[in-house]
Structure formats: structure tokens, C-alpha cells
Amino acid sequence: MSYLDLDNLSKSFKDDKIISNLNAKIDKGEFFVVFGPSGSGKTVLLRLLSGIMMADSGEIKMDNQIINELHPEERDVSMAFQNFALYPHMKAYENIASPLRAKNKNMPENEIHEKVNEIANLLKIGHVLNQFPKELSNGQKQRTSLARSLVDKPSVVLLDDPLRNVDAKIRFEMRLELPKVLKEFNTTVIYITQDFREAMALGDRIAVLYDGKFNDIDSPKNIYQNPSSLTTAKLFGDPTINNFDATIKKQDGFVKVDVNGEIFNLKRNTKIQDGKCIVGIRPEDIVLSNDHSENSIEVEFRTKTPLNLRIVFLVRLKNGLELLCSTTEEESHLIDENKKMYIYFIEEKSHFFDIETKRNLE
Amino acid sequence: MSINVWSILKFFAYVAIIMFFLFPIAWIFNMSFMTNDEILRKVPVLFYEPTFKNYIGLWEGEIAIEGFATMYVYFKQNLINSAILSVGSVSVTLLLGVPAAYAFARYKFKGGEDIAFTLLSFRFAPALLIILPLNLYFSEIGLYDSYFALIWVYQLITLPLLLWIVRGYFEDISPDIEYAYRLDGHSWFQSFWKISIPLAKPGIAAASLLCFIYAWNNFVFALILGSSQIQPVTVGALAFITASAIPYGLIACGIVVSVLPTLILALFIQKYLVQGLSLGAIKG
Numbered sequence: 001m002s003y004l005d006l007d008n009l010s011k012s013f014k015d016d017k018i019i020s021n022l023n024a025k026i027d028k029g030e031f032f033v034v035f036g037p038s039g040s041g042k043t044v045l046l047r048l049l050s051g052i053m054m055a056d057s058g059e060i061k062m063d064n065q066i067i068n069e070l071h072p073e074e075r076d077v078s079m080a081f082q083n084f085a086l087y088p089h090m091k092a093y094e095n096i097a098s099p100l101r102a103k104n105k106n107m108p109e110n111e112i113h114e115k116v117n118e119i120a121n122l123l124k125i126g127h128v129l130n131q132f133p134k135e136l137s138n139g140q141k142q143r144t145s146l147a148r149s150l151v152d153k154p155s156v157v158l159l160d161d162p163l164r165n166v167d168a169k170i171r172f173e174m175r176l177e178l179p180k181v182l183k184e185f186n187t188t189v190i191y192i193t194q195d196f197r198e199a200m201a202l203g204d205r206i207a208v209l210y211d212g213k214f215n216d217i218d219s220p221k222n223i224y225q226n227p228s229s230l231t232t233a234k235l236f237g238d239p240t241i242n243n244f245d246a247t248i249k250k251q252d253g254f255v256k257v258d259v260n261g262e263i264f265n266l267k268r269n270t271k272i273q274d275g276k277c278i279v280g281i282r283p284e285d286i287v288l289s290n291d292h293s294e295n296s297i298e299v300e301f302r303t304k305t306p307l308n309l310r311i312v313f314l315v316r317l318k319n320g321l322e323l324l325c326s327t328t329e330e331e332s333h334l335i336d337e338n339k340k341m342y343i344y345f346i347e348e349k350s351h352f353f354d355i356e357t358k359r360n361l362e
Numbered sequence: 363m364s365i366n367v368w369s370i371l372k373f374f375a376y377v378a379i380i381m382f383f384l385f386p387i388a389w390i391f392n393m394s395f396m397t398n399d400e401i402l403r404k405v406p407v408l409f410y411e412p413t414f415k416n417y418i419g420l421w422e423g424e425i426a427i428e429g430f431a432t433m434y435v436y437f438k439q440n441l442i443n444s445a446i447l448s449v450g451s452v453s454v455t456l457l458l459g460v461p462a463a464y465a466f467a468r469y470k471f472k473g474g475e476d477i478a479f480t481l482l483s484f485r486f487a488p489a490l491l492i493i494l495p496l497n498l499y500f501s502e503i504g505l506y507d508s509y510f511a512l513i514w515v516y517q518l519i520t521l522p523l524l525l526w527i528v529r530g531y532f533e534d535i536s537p538d539i540e541y542a543y544r545l546d547g548h549s550w551f552q553s554f555w556k557i558s559i560p561l562a563k564p565g566i567a568a569a570s571l572l573c574f575i576y577a578w579n580n581f582v583f584a585l586i587l588g589s590s591q592i593q594p595v596t597v598g599a600l601a602f603i604t605a606s607a608i609p610y611g612l613i614a615c616g617i618v619v620s621v622l623p624t625l626i627l628a629l630f631i632q633k634y635l636v637q638g639l640s641l642g643a644i645k646g
Contacts, residue, residue: 052541072544079545085538089560102547148546 003028003188004049004156009058010212011044018044020212021058028155031179031189033203035196037235040210042192043082046158049190050079062156073102078149079158082165084141086133092144093129096120099152119147122181139170146178150185157182159191163198175201196236200224208232225349230358233280233351239312241351242323243280248352250274257350260319265295268347272361278353285349286325288313289342290335296342299323304332315341387621393614401610416615425612433602433609436590437616440598444620446509447584447594448577451516455573458517459524460566464558466525467532478529481522489582492518497586507589515583520573527572531565532558567634575624595620 002025011019018041026032036042047053049060051072060067067075078099086095096116100107120126123143128136136144142162149157163171179202182189193199199206200220207214208223216228227233233241247258250270257264257279292298299315302322306312311332316322325343327335335341352361393401395412419425419435426432465471466478496515497506505511535558543553559566581596590598595616602613 050541050545052545071550072541073547073549075545077545079542081538081542083536083538085536085542087539087543087557098543098548099546102552148542152547 002026003030003063004190005059005061005064006049007059007061009045009048009060010056011041011048011053012056017212019048019055022209022213024207024214024217026188026190028188029186031182031191031202031204033191033193033199033206034209034214035193035199035203035206035235036209038194041212042194042209043160045209046079046160046190046192049156050077050158051075076155077158078152078154078156080142080145080149080160080162082160082162084133084145084165086141086144086148088133090132091129092120092125092131092133092136092140095133095144096129096147096151098148099154103152115151116147119151122184123147123177138166142166142170142174146181150181150187153185154187156188156190157185159189161192161194163193163195171198178202196238200236208235210235226360226362227351228360230278230280230351230353230360233353233360237282239283239307239324239326241280241282242286243278243353244321244323245276245355246279247276248272248274248279259317259321262297262317262319262321264297264345266345266347266350267295268350270352270362272352276355277361278355278358280351280353281323281345281349283312283324283326284310285346286323286343287346288315288325288327288331288335290339292340292342293344296344299341299343301337301341304337315343390614390617393611394618396611396614398607398609398611401614416609416611417619419612420615420619425609431606433604433607433612435598435601435612437595437598437619439591440593440595441619443509443592443598444578444594444596445623447512447516447580447592448574450509450513451520451577452570452573454513454517455520455524456566456570459521459569460528460559460562463525463528464532464554467529468537478525481525484518485522493582493586500587506587507592509592512584512588512592515587516577516580519576519580523576524566524569524573527569528562528565531562535561564634567631571628571631574627578620578624 004024004026006022006024006026009019009022010017022045024032034042034045044053048055051067051070051074055068058068062076086092087098090098093116096119097112100112100115116129117126120129123146125140125143125147128140128144133141133144142165146159146162149159163174166174175198191202193202203220205217206220206223208216210231216223216232218226223232224236227236230241230243234243244259249256249258253267253269255266255268255270257266259279287296288299289296297317299317302314302316304311304313306329307326310326310328312324312326313332313335314322314324323343353359354361394416395414396407396410397413397415400407400410415425419433420437423436423438424432424434466474500506500511505514539561540553540557543557544550548556578594579596580594584592584594585597588597590601599613599616599620602609602616
């Protein structure tokens with residue numbers, strides 16, 4: 001039984017459809033990452049869930065109750081904003097205590113004190129509680145904002161790209177700490193990000209948002225290895241997935257991929273039909289070497305560059321098609337660029353997409 | 363060397379500017395402690411024995427000027443009137459203007475901009491243009507010569523002023539801060555009261571001060587729409603000039619007394635203005 005149920009949600013501004021017929025079922029305690037390129041409507045979606053904006057149509061159900069019409073203060077939802085949205089005229093302590101004072105007017109001061117300090121210590125901002133937001137560093141502001149959203153143990157926490165405005169060191173620290181802290185509270189987390197690495201590191205499931213709806217909702221591993229469309233495949237991965245038009249022909253247990261006369265033989269089974277399609281293959285799934293093997297194709301070396309502890313090679317086929325392939329650093333030492341170079345695809349890692357719809361054909 | 367010449371020139375420039383602005387005030391202040399005789403000397407005296415006769419006379423409502431009959435003034439009442447009118451109109455303006463400014467800043471509604479601009483346009487019209495019809499209406503509906511009527515008319519001056527200044531301050535507050543407060547579980551009104559208003563406080567303080575000064579200094583409306591019972595100091599000061607005498611000392615004294623409240627208020631509010639500047643300096 002899902003806890004949060006988004007049913008055909010739509011929102012547009014004038015003629016601009018931001019969210020259209022979006023569906024999702026989110027379980028209690030799940031870390032649900034909404035990932036999408038900028039301008040895809042992630043923040044609008046979060047605002048619909050929090051009640052800051054009202055949906056044009058569709059339903060938001062929480063624990064089987066329709067909450068569409070409820071005001072923000074009536075929903076058991078809290079949110080950490082991308083720009084922190086701390087109250088500049090209140091000290092960090094009062095910022096964090098705000099939800100406690102709002103929801104339970106008679107909470108004794110020592111209980112508030114206890115709860116604020118507990119969450120502050122958990123997030124390591126216990127020493128700055130007496131300071132105003134303007135005196136805090138960005139990392140501290142961000143933790144204060146997180147503390148405020150967590151202090152009252154809400155059923156659903158919405159996090160709007162909270163690591164966007166902090167420096168790389170804090171971002172990495174928080175990426176490690178955040179899941180631990182959130183698991184402790186057993187709340188349902190909806191986390192927005194533009195960074196696919198962050199999405200893959202944090203999410204129990206990732207929902208990929210573009211064209212106004214979730215195009216994939218799946219575990220990070222599945223989305224990476226089996227994207228539903230070329231667009232999704234392009235969003236995950238750095239460098240992005242190679243893709244090119246090709247003609248497919250199945251023959252004797254092989255899939256023959258014909259790219260303008262160059263033929264890759266992939267030893268694998270597939271249910272797709274013979275014909276034209278787009279082939280996608282990630283740079284790390286292309287094997288590069290100086291040795292010719294049965295199914296490899298000769299390529300010409302263009303250039304190489306290090307990226308994220310791997311070496312990315314740009315190579316060119318005889319027909320002019322350029323491909324990116326990446327190897328580990330050790331592997332790259334074994335390759336002599338002045339000799340002939342060959343590539344082959346790791347069979348099961350190649351993807352076939354429809355030419356028109358860009359959907360994954362498998 | 364050139365720096366020295368610069369700084370000397372700069373020094374004289376400052377002195378000139380300060381003299382230009384402060385000399386009249388200093389002179390008036392001096393005059394208020396002089397007798398009419400001393401003021402009217404052909405060679406102005408710089409050293410004299412200060413007298414509090416003018417202040418005492420102003421307070422008691424009657425003053426004997428050498429060589430003339432005793433004068434009766436209602437300055438005390440005028441001062442009270444000024445206070446009632448100014449405080450009254452600023453209060454009404456705050457009550458109406460702050461929520462209105464918030465509405466104009468946050469919500470886009472049909473004709474919103476037009477209404478806001480119409481309100482502003484009240485400030486374009488010269489007071490004399492509307493004073494005659496107003497006078498006729500007010501006499502007709504029995505509002506002539508009442509505090510209420512003057513406070514109402516003063517809104518023409520103060521309300522647009524406050525509205526447009528405070529609106530800008532509200533627009534500068536990120537709506538996310540208000541949403542965050544509501545997501546904490548506070549109602550809309552609480553977020554308005556606890557977040558929006560405190561954050562716009564410097565703007566509200568500055569606008570209130572300006573409104574107070576405008577209301578305090580108003581002359582025409584008070585002259586035409588009220589009798590001496592409710593007239594403020596600006597109009598009351600006219601009574602000093604009689605056919606038999608012009609008591610300069612008394613006038614100077616009246617000016618000093620009527621400038622004081624605005625001055626004190628400005629000094630008091632300055633604290634909030636500065637506080638507001640430092641709050642806004644770094645984004646929260």
C-alpha cells in the first residue's frame with residue numbers, strides 16, 4: 001500500500017504545461033529522488049505537494065486522504081528550500097523551533113529545547129544555535145534549514161535540491177550523512193536534484209522527470225542499466241551515452257548492427273525486430289584495445305582526456321562516426337595510441353531505441 | 363601637498379554646506395530665547411541674556427510684549443491638535459496601508475496595478491484643486507471642523523506614500539520565507555504578522571516617519587476644513603501675526619516647539635532604519 005499517491009497531476013501556467021498527467025506511488029519511509037534537467041518542473045511538483053501551489057487537476061493522496069485542497073499548514077509535510085528560506089530576524093534556534101511552536105502551542109520550553117538540541121547535534125550545528133542566519137556559513141544555513149524540516153518528525157519531507165548551494169566538500173559530507181539521518185526518522189523523503197550522481201547515491205528509487213511526467217521510476221541501478229528511453233539514458237552518465245542510427249539484423253544468434261557499412265556483431269538475444277533504430281552504448285561499455293579480435297572494428301585515435309579517475313578516448317570509425325569510450329587508468333596505459341586500435345561493444349550493455357519515439361525497444 | 367589643499371577645500375565646502383542648512387535653524391533657536399527688542403536691533407546681538415519668557419508665554423497662552431497689548435495665543439491647543447491629527451492619520455494609514463501594500467506586492471489581481479496607480483495619482487493633484495469641493499461636501503454631511511474629517515483627508519497624502527514605499531519592501535522578501543513559515547504549521551495571518559511585517563519593518567518605519575512629517579506639516583487642508591478648535595500648529599502660527607505686533611521671539615519659540623516632535627521621532631526611528639539596512643545587507 002503506497003503512502004503518497006500522485007494521480008494524474010497537472011499544472012500549467014497560462015499555456016505553459018509544466019506538469020501533465022504525472023503519476024507516482026511512493027511508499028512510507030522511502031527515499032524517493034526526483035531527477036530531471038533544469039526547467040523540467042521539479043520545483044513546481046514539490047510546490048504542489050507542499051500546498052504552496054494548487055494543482056489544476058489530478059489528486060494527491062496521503063495515507064489515503066485527498067490533500068489537494070489543504071493549505072500548507074494543514075498538511076503533515078515539511079520542506080527544505082533550495083535557497084534555505086531561513087527567517088533572517090530569528091536566531092538559528094528559533095528557526096528550528098518554529099515548527100514545534102506552531103504545531104503544539106503548549107509544548108513546554110524545556111521540551112522544545114531538548115528537541116531542537118537533539119536535531120542540531122545530529123546535524124552538527126549545536127554550536128551555532130545562538131546566531132542569526134546572516135552569521136552562518138552556507139553549509140550551516142543548509143543544515144539549519146534541514147533541521148527545521150526534520151525537528152517535528154513530519155510524515156513527508158520535501159527536499160528541494162538542498163545541496164545545490166553549498167560547496168563541494170559539504171555536499172559530499174552531506175551525501176554521506178543525509179541518508180543516515182533521514183533513516184533514523186523513518187520519514188518519507190522526496191528529494192529533488194539535477195545531479196545524476198546525487199540521485200544515484202541517495203535514492204531508493206529515482207523518478208526521472210521531463211516532458212511534464214515521470215518517464216522512469218525505478219531503482220538507480222535499473223535506470224542506469226536499462227533506461228526506458230534515450231532521453232533518460234542521456235541524462236544519466238558522464239560522459240553521456242554514445243548514440244547513433246543503425247540498421248539491426250538478427251542472424252545466427254548474433255545481432256548485426258550496421259552503421260553506414262561498419263558492422264558490429266553482438267552475440268546476444270533480443271526481441272526487437274530487424275530494421276532501423278538508434279543504438280546506445282555507454283563509453284565504459286566499449287572495450288578498446290590494440291589487439292584485433294573476432295568481433296572488433298578498427299578505429300582511429302582522435303584524442304583522450306582524464307575524467308573522474310577514468311580516461312576518456314575519442315575515437316573515429318572508418319565511416320566517420322565518432323565514439324567516446326572510457327577505460328580505467330591502468331587499462332589506458334596498456335593502449336598504445338600509435339598502433340592500430342580496435343573496439344568492440346560489451347554485448348548485453350548495448351541498448352536499442354526507437355527512431356521516432358526514442359523509447360527503449362527491449 | 364596637493365592632498366592638503368584638497369582637504370582644506372573639502373573642509374570649507376563642508377562648512378558652507380552645514381552653514382547653509384543649519385544656520386536658519388540655529389538662528390531660530392537663538393531667537394526663541396531673545397526678547398523682541400533684542401531681535402529687532404539693527405546690529406544683531408550675538409551675546410545676550412537668554413530669557414524663557416517666550417516659552418512661558420507660549421505655554422500659558424498669554425504674553426505681554428513691551429509697548430503693546432497683551433497677546434493671547436492658543437498654541438498649546440494647536441500642538442495637541444497637531445499630535446492628534448498626525449498620530450491619528452499615521453495610525454489609520456498603517457492600519458489600511460500595510461495590508462494593502464502586502465496585497466499589491468504579493469497577489470496579482472484584476473485591476474490591481476490600476477488601483478495602485480490611482481492611489482498614487484492622488485499625490486499628483488494639488489490640494490487646492492480639491493479643497494473647495496471637499497469643503498462643500500464636508501459642510502453638507504456635517505464633517506466640517508472635526509478631527510475625523512481631517513484625518514480622513516490626510517489619507518490622500520499619507521496612504522499612497524506608505525503604500526508605495528512598503529510595497530517595495532514586501533516585494534523584496536522572498537515568498538519562500540513566508541511559505542516556509544506556513545509549512546511549519548503557522549496560519550497565513552501568523553506568517554504575515556511574524557514574518558512579513560517584521561522583515562518590512564524598516565520600510566514601514568521610514569514610510570511612517572515620512573507620513574508623520576507630511577501630516578504634521580500640512581497647512582492647506584487644516585486651514586480650510588477646520589476651525590481654530592482643531593487646527594494644528596502650522597495654521598495656529600498664523601495667529602501670532604496681528605495688526606499691532608509681530609512677536610518674532612514667540613514665533614521662533616513656536617517653530618522650535620513644533621519641530622521638536624518630528625526631530626525626536628526621526629532620531630528614535632533612525633535605529634530601526636539602520637537595523638533594517640544591516641538585515642538586508644546579507645541575504646538570509
